[in-house]
Amino acid sequence: MTARGAGLPDETADAAQGELVTRVLSALLREDVVGLRSAGRLVHRPDGAWWQRPCEDGRFLLLPVVEDGFQCEYAARLPLLVAEFGDPLEPGDPREPGAPEEPGEPGEPGQSGQSGQFRGSASVRYETCDAVLGVLRALAHPLDQAGFDAFAEECRQTLTTMRLHTAVRDEVFDRLTARHGPRVTDWTGLSGGPAYDTLAAHLDHPVYPTARGRAGLDETHLRAYAPESHPRFALRWLAVPQEAVTGTFPDRWPTPAALGLPGLDGTHVALPVHPLTVGAPLRGALRATGLEARAVLADRAHLEAVPTLSMRTVALTDEPSLHVKLPLATASLGLRNRRTIKPGTLVDGAAGQRLIEQVIVREPRFGGTILHAEESRYAHAGHELLAALFRRHPEGLQDSVVVPLAALPAGAPGGRLVVDHLADRFYGGDLLALLDAFLTLLLDWQTTLFGYGIALESHQQNISMVLDRQHDGRTRLRLLLKDNDGPRINGVRLRERLGDAAPGAGDFDDARTFAAGDQPVVDLFTTVTVHLCAGAYAFGFARHGRAPLAVLLRLVRDRLAEAIERLGTGAGEPGAVLRAQVLDAPRLPVKAMVTAGTLLSKERSGAADINKHYTTGPNYLLRAGSPA
Known part of the structure; x- marks a missing residue:
């Protein structure tokens, strides 16, 4: 993919960048990053409201905002942050941030827009995530500055993904209608669920601004394995010694021999592995658990699957009521929000299900209206990349949307x-x-x-x-x-x-x-x-x-x-x-x-x-x- 994004026209690429910058600025204001909200105040201009935050070096950061109310009083209304030197804006001040009266010095490297002079003060416009985060990084504690660098990379990944989504949307819609039919409400049953997941994957998260980005994955990965592309692929398999595995497998589960590994049926079990985990992540997990010499990766891929919205959970195309949750060596919704599966979460999911079932027994009015997937079957080999959840959905939904x-x-x-x-x-x-x-x-x-x-x-x-x-x-x-x-x-x-x-x-x-x-x-x-x-x-x-x-x-x-x-x-x-x-x-x-x-x-x-x-x-x- 090119820097502009899959051959998109400049105006399309710029629109994606503008949308992302606006969401990022809104999130940073909402979360009061570097005191953006708590140390600032609202000022009014003829063109609308601006949020003004003073800096110790005499600058004022200015963010154009609009009344919002959903989790924050204000949200960004333009993809723009302005840094201004000089006196702060006061109510009724005729100055317009970022609109200079006469030319000034060009902005520093990494900035966008222009510098300008008015009433003896200079302003610089920042209109990309790199530029905005660079300004705010300088205000952060030194221990936190690496986090701003990491978030800037998340923004770059997300912008690439947004541009890809725009480029492939028609292609994906054609694939969905070819597989599931032209009428959306005819996408019935559990086989139709992943098709809706694909549509949802093209949306932004209500809170997290870079939710469409996934750490370490490129366009090839997204096209082959991400829900927004609605791909199909076969799972990979690892034969693991039985004594190293905790848990149980679904009925009629593949054996090592069925996967082309004869002679292991009596000693090993077949643990499914996401194709993206095969390679360095899987080798690292096997070394960490001491299984490197005893576990065997099958050459043969088996069981076709389609990704759901979470990406690491896939639905089996021949058995759509069974979803398999598999760890991925990536992160989304934050650098620390890894898409692996800690074995303890499998225990907690099963315990949570049992608790909900207890409540429904005591509250019978929900017996026919609240349905629950069964999550008591899982298997793991003591590592967050060697695990799987086997989620079974209720029967009888084939005629339901x-x-x-x-x-x-x-x-x-x-x-x-x-x-x-x-x-x-x-x-x-x-x-x-x-x-x-x-x-x-x-x-x-x-x-x-x-x-x-x-x-x-x-x-x-x-x-x-x-x-x-x-x-x-x-x-x-x-x-x-x-x-x-x-x-x-x-x-x-x-x-x-x-x-x-x-x-x-x-x-x-x-x-x-x-x-x-x-x-x-x-x-x-x-x-x-x-x-x-x-x-x-x-x-x-x-x-x-x-x-x-x-x-x-x-x-x-x-x-x-x-x-x-x-x-x-x-x-x-x-x-x-x-x-x-x-x-x-x-x-x-x-x-x-x-x-x-x-x-x-x-x-x-x-x-x-x-x-x-x-x-x-x-x-x-x-x-x-x-x-x-």
């Missing part, structure tokens, strides 16, 4: 959004009715879990909407959940509800799972269920013009309020906690994913978990009405 929540705002072949097609088929074209049914079930379920002291890491990728029509013609909406590791549990509430049947800390590998109070559970509930699975759609669909933002926020607030009331809102009851800390709180926790994932080390950020490290933002639910 199974859509990951992440795909709802995705563009579909023909130009309309996925959610538009779903609303047409199942709700007479009424998108609000679809969202209403979804939010009612989602928030009832998640608040019920909170009543047991449980919050799940069930973000947009881990929940699918299951839609079909019953015999009487009525639409049925269900939710399908997966990936149960990483919950937060208030052990006191859980024991109050489940008594002796309640699992304890010893049932989970991750010591961070259990807490003695509600706060970690509230934080996870808010940042995942409220922000990612509800608020993101209110703001997103309003931007797409599907309904006014006020109407969508009122819908979220009303359904959340109804769900909270069912919990009980007396003193000390879980509903009272959610009402005070979520529904009516002045500010809400917000994921600081860039800070914890790449910019700062754990020692510098203090993040016990990079996916659960928070700052705060405005409570947009208060805009939907006064507290009841």
Whole structure:
């Protein structure tokens, strides 16, 4: 790929860069990187609002912003950061940052735009991620500057991927319609799920600005193995001594002999390996575990698969109800967010599934509406690159449309959004009715879990909407959940509800799972269920013009309020906690994913978990009405 990106016209490449710079600036402001938010203030100009942050050397950083409200009061409105020397802007000041009155000296290397003079002060414009991060890096603590370099590389990877997505979109859409049919809502059953994953993979994450980038992977890798290309490929296989493996395999699993390794069936088992892990990463894992001389890599690839949205999880094309999660030696959503599989997460996923099953038994109204993938089968050889999860989905979904929540705002072949097609088929074209049914079930379920002291890491990728029509013609909406590791549990509430049947800390590998109070559970509930699975759609669909933002926020607030009331809102009851800390709180926790994932080390950020490290933002639910 060329620097401009797969032969795209300059204006297309520049558009991608502008989109990325705007998202990055918004994230850095939201997460208060180098005090950008806390040390700054708002100033107004004839062209709009600007955020102004003073520097110790006499400069002022100026960021053009617009009112937002989704996790931060303001977001960047232009792909631009201005550094200015001279007096700060005051309200009513006629100067326009970055628009010089007379020519000045050219900018320093790595900067973009131009320098200029007005009223005795100079300004420089920064319009690329490299330039913006270079300015902010100089303001960071020396121990943190390497993190800014790493994030700059993430931005470069993401820009390459964005340009690739634009270049291949028509080709991918043709592949999807050829395999699954021209009508999106005919992509039924579990075989249709990865097709929706492909559409979702062309979207940006609601919070993390460089989510489309994957460390160390180039265009060839993305075309061959990433979900946005909707490829098919065969798995590789490693014969591992039986005594080195913990776990169980699915029925009718390939044997070493079936993979071209005769004589090993009695001593070895076949562990699947992602093709991208074969090579130096796999050799390193075998050396680390002392298996280098005893494990045998089969030359023969076997079992065709298609990637899901997570990329490391693949669906078997001949058995679409079985997904295999395989470790990858890459990272996404942050340098420290590696796509390997720590053996302990397999233990925790199975324990989380058992816990959810206990709740559903006690809450029978969810028995027919909350579906769960079975995640108790897994195998590992004591290393994060020698592991596999065998996820089995429920039967009987072949006539249902199974859509990951992440795909709802995705563009579909023909130009309309996925959610538009779903609303047409199942709700007479009424998108609000679809969202209403979804939010009612989602928030009832998640608040019920909170009543047991449980919050799940069930973000947009881990929940699918299951839609079909019953015999009487009525639409049925269900939710399908997966990936149960990483919950937060208030052990006191859980024991109050489940008594002796309640699992304890010893049932989970991750010591961070259990807490003695509600706060970690509230934080996870808010940042995942409220922000990612509800608020993101209110703001997103309003931007797409599907309904006014006020109407969508009122819908979220009303359904959340109804769900909270069912919990009980007396003193000390879980509903009272959610009402005070979520529904009516002045500010809400917000994921600081860039800070914890790449910019700062754990020692510098203090993040016990990079996916659960928070700052705060405005409570947009208060805009939907006064507290009841």
